Amino acid sequence: MSRIHIAARDNGAGLSRDLRILAGALGDAGFDVTVSAIGQGGPRRQLRHLQLRARLALERWRGGAARGRFDVNIMLERVWRKYPPLAWRNALVPNPEWFKPEYAPYFGAVDRVFAKTRHAAAIFEALGRRSDYVGFTSSDRLLAAVPREASFFHLAGRSGNKGTQPLLDAWLRHPQWPMLTIVQREKLPSPLPGAANLRYVTRYLPDAELRQLQNRHLFHLCPSETEGFGHHLVEATSVGAIVLTTDAPPMNELIRPDRGLLVPYSHTGTQRLATTYFVDSGALENGVERLLALDAGERKALSERARAWYESNDADFRRRLVAAVDDLARTG
Incomplete structure (x- = not known):
């Protein structure tokens, strides 16, 4: 099964939730998932990133893959400059309302946009990047015993x-x-x-x-x-x-x-x-x-x-996500 790296700012709100959902869905599907949660944990998170880069350098020194140890790198909301070299292929899961102009120069590192809505897919397709509508899901909050x-x-x-x-x-x-x-x-x-x-x-x-x-x-x-x-x-x-x-x-x-x-x-x-x-x-x-x-x-x-x-919707999202990641990994 493909090796997946997911990177996002761990903001304690929506992005943290997206990170958990993506990692959980891909892990449930059998992918080998590594997560970089940015902004929480202080020096430990920085150490984790340095360890990833050191492992990449060691693979190169040993004559391994010239580019990365992961098959697919998935970045949430923005393109993190330090992560694209860690993978063969890179995907972005953006939020149009938070896509800042300063992200645009690094958009070229993105091979595919995984869009959470059809609305977002059209926006990023117009920017010249292939956009797959993957959709998304949310946590199941049902407590059937609670009276409405x-x-x-x-x-x-x-x-x-x-x-x-x-x-x-x-x-x-x-x-x-x-x-x-x-x-x-x-x-x-x-x-x-x-x-x-x-x-x-x-x-x-x-x-x-x-x-x-x-x-x-x-x-x-x-x-x-x-x-x-x-x-x-x-x-x-x-x-x-x-x-x-x-x-x-x-x-x-x-x-x-x-x-x-x-x-x-x-x-x-x-x-x-x-x-x-x-x-x-x-x-x-x-x-x-x-x-x-x-x-x-x-x-x-x-x-x-x-x-x-x-x-x-939850079942459809999981199916579309696996298909999109598999397709992108095969292009590597």
């Missing part, structure tokens, strides 16, 4: 692109709506707007506590401006939540009307290579009202289809 409540949940985490402010504004205009729980580790407006149906969680949540919240709330509100993939949307489908999100790419790749609710946007912007989409406030309010109007049968059907899609 017809209340609302918004997981913003550390991101400023999750459409938190429009949700706050909508809830302040509708004190009759059920409770909205907002989990946000970045700073929210100060002072926080108070309302009897708004609950803020700004402290660090242990994963077990966060998972309970994800399962307890039936409605997950994710009116994102842009997404590299959309873990909070996909984790929501894993628990069978009914997701409201922006009717724009790539959010509407993940959530479709048969398993959630799409809300139109009013205007757009840009963030590096990505287009940002800002949800229409009136349409957002109408969307919440539509969720509240669902009867028990409609809720059950949407929830079951969301969970079924999660399982199907």
Whole structure:
């Protein structure tokens, strides 16, 4: 089986999650996987990199492969200059909204883009690099024993692109709506707007506590401006939540009307290579009202289809990833 090296910044958030998912999926498929988690562990991580380079030099001195000990090197979000020489072939798993101009000079070291969304595949194909739509998956957060409540949940985490402010504004205009729980580790407006149906969680949540919240709330509100993939949307489908999100790419790749609710946007912007989409406030309010109007049968059907899609997407991602890595390794 091919030898794979995965490199990413271990940021304790989305990239760390991507790193674990990729390494786990490839390891489960039988690949020999080595991980370089950059930015955590201090000198140990630097030592690990030096050991890799020393091993490469030793192989060359012994007359081994002229280029690298790995068959495929996979870099997340950016091209790390020190890693391409360690492998025969190099792949990039990018996030368009975080692809900085300073990464462009090193883009030539990339043999293939593994795109998490079809939206990203088109963007990087236009830059002249072959882009394979691989897709992605998220952790399965389901706790079937947790009772669902017809209340609302918004997981913003550390991101400023999750459409938190429009949700706050909508809830302040509708004190009759059920409770909205907002989990946000970045700073929210100060002072926080108070309302009897708004609950803020700004402290660090242990994963077990966060998972309970994800399962307890039936409605997950994710009116994102842009997404590299959309873990909070996909984790929501894993628990069978009914997701409201922006009717724009790539959010509407993940959530479709048969398993959630799409809300139109009013205007757009840009963030590096990505287009940002800002949800229409009136349409957002109408969307919440539509969720509240669902009867028990409609809720059950949407929830079951969301969970079924999660399982199907997870299996499809693993299949496409293995096929893409095998194909790239064979070109070595």
